[in-house]
Amino acid sequence: MICPEAFAFSDDQLSKFESDGFVVLENVLDGESLDALRATFPRIFAGDFDTGVYPDEWHWREGMSLPDATRHMGNAWKSDLTIASLVLSADVAAAAARLMNWRDIRLGQDTIWWKPPAAKPIKLHQDTSFLDFLDPPKTVTCWVTLDDTKRDAGTIEYVPGSHHWPVAPLPRDFHIAEDYRAGMRLAAEAAGVARPETVKIEVPAGSAVFHAGEIWHGSGANHSDDRTRRSIGIHMLRGDVRFSERPGGYIYRRYQIAGDPELKESFFPILWSANGYRTPWLDDYCRVGFAARNADPSSAGRAA
Numbered sequence: 001m002i003c004p005e006a007f008a009f010s011d012d013q014l015s016k017f018e019s020d021g022f023v024v025l026e027n028v029l030d031g032e033s034l035d036a037l038r039a040t041f042p043r044i045f046a047g048d049f050d051t052g053v054y055p056d057e058w059h060w061r062e063g064m065s066l067p068d069a070t071r072h073m074g075n076a077w078k079s080d081l082t083i084a085s086l087v088l089s090a091d092v093a094a095a096a097a098r099l100m101n102w103r104d105i106r107l108g109q110d111t112i113w114w115k116p117p118a119a120k121p122i123k124l125h126q127d128t129s130f131l132d133f134l135d136p137p138k139t140v141t142c143w144v145t146l147d148d149t150k151r152d153a154g155t156i157e158y159v160p161g162s163h164h165w166p167v168a169p170l171p172r173d174f175h176i177a178e179d180y181r182a183g184m185r186l187a188a189e190a191a192g193v194a195r196p197e198t199v200k201i202e203v204p205a206g207s208a209v210f211h212a213g214e215i216w217h218g219s220g221a222n223h224s225d226d227r228t229r230r231s232i233g234i235h236m237l238r239g240d241v242r243f244s245e246r247p248g249g250y251i252y253r254r255y256q257i258a259g260d261p262e263l264k265e266s267f268f269p270i271l272w273s274a275n276g277y278r279t280p281w282l283d284d285y286c287r288v289g290f291a292a293r294n295a296d297p298s299s300a301g302r303a304a
């Protein structure tokens with residue numbers, strides 16, 4: 001599915017990630033995987049799930065939702081095994097570890113994005129604002145596009161260098177019709193940046209962008225008549241992350257055991273470790289679903 005050689009970062013790319021807060025890698029997925037992943041979108045949004053398990057978030061349903069809303073889902077890896085084989089990839093996680101200089105990478109969640117023609121913007125935001133209930137509240141994302149992205153067709157956009165700004169509170173109006181950059185401009189002003197620049201990413205289908213959790217990013221409306229934009233975000237955490245006593249975590253806390261600050265591998269698996277460890281059931285899960293996790297008593301992993 002993944003072309004591992006695509007993840008060999010050059011020194012230039014590593015320093016670009018450091019200075020800009022994101023780095024683009026072209027052609028990380030082969031054509032067969034692209035076709036398979038694209039085919040999942042109409043299926044999962046219609047509620048046809050390989051595992052029979054619902055994703056943790058499911059925004060947009062035919063006949064119920066606004067036709068021009070951006071469609072998205074959270075933790076579709078629990079529902080669809082094709083998506084799971086990308087989201088649970090050790091190669092993606094190893095690349096994230098290299099960028100962040102982390103010893104272990106744990107999955108936080110995935111997000112599936114579908115912007116058909118006329119779909120509205122997603123407000124610019126910082127991913128870290130969603131994770132302030134964790135210690136450390138750090139994340140890195142690999143955003144993979146399944147379509148060629150175009151500036152007028154709602155591609156992702158970034159504000160280079162904004163990962164050095166303070167972390168803003170959780171945005172309220174994530175789906176927004178009007179000025180989707182307004183919150184970012186206020187944050188820029190507070191950070192002493194007079195004219196923040198935004199960069200719209202135009203890349204071929206199968207490309208990836210890794211971005212730091214603190215960078216401001218989002219996407220404008222899809223103004224094209226015929227281009228859809230589908231992508232998958234893999235949001236990763238440090239292996240040793242813990243639940244804090246601060247409030248928040250509207251999805252993650254569903255999976256906290258009472259009184260226990262650990263994030264459990266059953267829900268937040270370890271994708272890659274410098275010492276070779278990986279949550280044991282992951283590869284079988286991508287073939288057979290939850291039967292893999294439930295069959296093997298050791299599958300609970302190091303931390304249950």
Ligand SMILES: O=C(O)CCC(=O)C(=O)O
Pocket residue numbers: 111113122127141143155156217218219231232233
């Ligand atoms: O794809 C988009 O429009 C937004 C992506 C995003 O916010 C993310 O992956 O963190």
